[in-house]
Amino acid sequence: MKKLRDILYEAERDKVAVGHFNFSDLPSLSAIAAAARTLNVPVMVGVSEGERAFVGVREAAALVRTIREEHSQPIFLNADHTHSLDKAMEAARAGFDEIIFDGSALPMEENIVQTARAVEAIKSIDPAILVEGEIGWIGASSEILDEPPEGTGVLTTPEQARQFVDATKVDVLAPAVGNMHGMLKEMIQGGAEKRLDIRRIAEIKAAAGIFMTLHGGSGTRDADFQAAIRAGMTIVHVNTELRLAWRRGIESALHDHPNEIAPYKILPQVVRSISEVVERRLRLFNFR
Numbered sequence: 001m002k003k004l005r006d007i008l009y010e011a012e013r014d015k016v017a018v019g020h021f022n023f024s025d026l027p028s029l030s031a032i033a034a035a036a037r038t039l040n041v042p043v044m045v046g047v048s049e050g051e052r053a054f055v056g057v058r059e060a061a062a063l064v065r066t067i068r069e070e071h072s073q074p075i076f077l078n079a080d081h082t083h084s085l086d087k088a089m090e091a092a093r094a095g096f097d098e099i100i101f102d103g104s105a106l107p108m109e110e111n112i113v114q115t116a117r118a119v120e121a122i123k124s125i126d127p128a129i130l131v132e133g134e135i136g137w138i139g140a141s142s143e144i145l146d147e148p149p150e151g152t153g154v155l156t157t158p159e160q161a162r163q164f165v166d167a168t169k170v171d172v173l174a175p176a177v178g179n180m181h182g183m184l185k186e187m188i189q190g191g192a193e194k195r196l197d198i199r200r201i202a203e204i205k206a207a208a209g210i211f212m213t214l215h216g217g218s219g220t221r222d223a224d225f226q227a228a229i230r231a232g233m234t235i236v237h238v239n240t241e242l243r244l245a246w247r248r249g250i251e252s253a254l255h256d257h258p259n260e261i262a263p264y265k266i267l268p269q270v271v272r273s274i275s276e277v278v279e280r281r282l283r284l285f286n287f288r
């Protein structure tokens with residue numbers, strides 16, 4: 001089985017991106033894995049600190065490892081938005097493939113100090129684990145929002161990217177390029193889309209020279225996704241769209257089966273609902 005680093009090199013070479021989707025229950029994980037198998041493409045799954053507190057750190061690792069072995073499937077596990085060294089090391093010991101140390105809420109100097117420390121600690125547990133760092137504030141939650149979170153909208157500069165990468169030695173960089181976590185109400189109603197600064201993405205990629213991740217993918221214009229991938233984004237994160245599909249799936253399943261109480265008869269509708277979203281996004285990210 002190829003390592004995540006090899007998968008990212010191939011994606012970068014082919015100017016496609018690896019889709020990254022969050023999960024906090026088994027139907028969601030099954031849906032993501034099934035969609036990637038249908039299209040025969042690699043996929044990343046992520047658990048934030050909140051998501052892994054619910055699923056369990058070692059449980060998440062065991063589930064993903066089992067799917068990978070059972071289906072010989074290139075599926076990789078990421079410790080999304082990790083804020084403390086302890087939690088980063090816990091994920092490293094559990095066998096995660098990637099860890100995002102997220103110091104983006106800190107002043108740049110402090111972010112550099114803490115991220116560099118995390119890189120060293122994680123690599124001392126397993127040098128094959130990829131470590132991602134973040135610069136620029138894009139909000140923090142995959143939720144339905146009334147307005148953009150305070151402080152978002154400021155773009156990362158190429159110089160900041162170069163300085164951060166040189167000082168921390170991260171493998172992957174997550175910059176702020178017009179992206180934002182969560183979806184505004186008007187995005188869900190279909191009247192608005194997130195727009196990305198494609199030129200800035202290309203400039204940051206040239207300055208940083210490492211893999212880059214686009215966070216906050218939900219609600220982004222399709223053409224911007226494709227241009228962002230061509231300009232240098234190799235991983236794309238989507239979460240809110242899946243949470244929405246989860247909720248709509250369960251609501252319609254309960255509506256259709258008002259007297260059903262067996263979870264395994266209700267939840268397939270949730271799996272289908274999430275799979276459809278993941279498949280649509282993976283098609284966009286993987287095929288030009």
Ligand code: 13P
Binds near residue numbers: 181
């Ligand atoms: P969205 O919820 O906006 O898709 O962002 C997801 C994300 O970036 C998780 O790391």
